[in-house]
Amino acid sequence: xxxxxxxxxxxxxxxxxxxxLDLAGxxxxxxxxxxxxxxxxxxxxxxxxxxxxxxxxxxxALGSQITxxxxxxxxxxxxxxxxxxxxxxxxxxxxxxxxxxxxISPCGMATAAIAEGPKT
Numbered sequence: 583x584x585x586x587x588x589x590x591x592x593x594x595x596x597x598x599x600x601x602x603l604d605l606a607g608x609x610x611x612x613x614x615x616x617x618x619x620x621x622x623x624x625x626x627x628x629x630x631x632x633x634x635x636x637x638x639x640x641x642x643a644l645g646s647q648i649t650x651x652x653x654x655x656x657x658x659x660x661x662x663x664x665x666x667x668x669x670x671x672x673x674x675x676x677x678x679x680x681x682x683x684x685x686i687s688p689c690g691m692a693t694a695a696i697a698e699g700p701k702t
Contacts, residue, residue, distance in 0.1 A: 584681070585637065586610035587670030587695045588625060594691035596624040602666075602687040602694035603628065610696055612637050614673035616644065616665060643672040651684045651695075670697035 586606060590599055603610070613629050615622075617638035629636045645661030647668035662668040664684045671678045674697040682696035 585674040587666040589665035590692040598687040598692035602692040605685040606682040606694040614669040637673040644668040666693040666695040674699035
């Protein structure tokens with residue numbers, strides 16, 4: 583399964599999330615983000631537009647992921663270098679790999695990364 587991890591600021595417009603996902607390649611079967619952001623309206627709008635489920639990921643699951651991107655701010659806040667990369671990897675399951683590392687929306691308010699889980 584291909585999962586797009588989405589990171590975003592509280593005030594990010596849906597256009598920012600859409601742009602980040604498109605920059606990452608957009609080819610996903612689900613969206614994933616930090617569990618406390620999973621019900622954010624802009625994420626729900628994007629999920630509805632694309633017909634994708636939203637998979638919430640716990641902070642503990644984020645912190646156990648090894649990411650390509652190493653943002654000091656994200657390490658301090660979430661224990662991982664990239665919320666988008668870690669959410670994608672965690673939601674795609676054990677053995678998942680990044681196929682599109684973190685990209686940032688042009689406005690800087692959203693990020694996206696895509697991971698693919700092992701074939702079953």
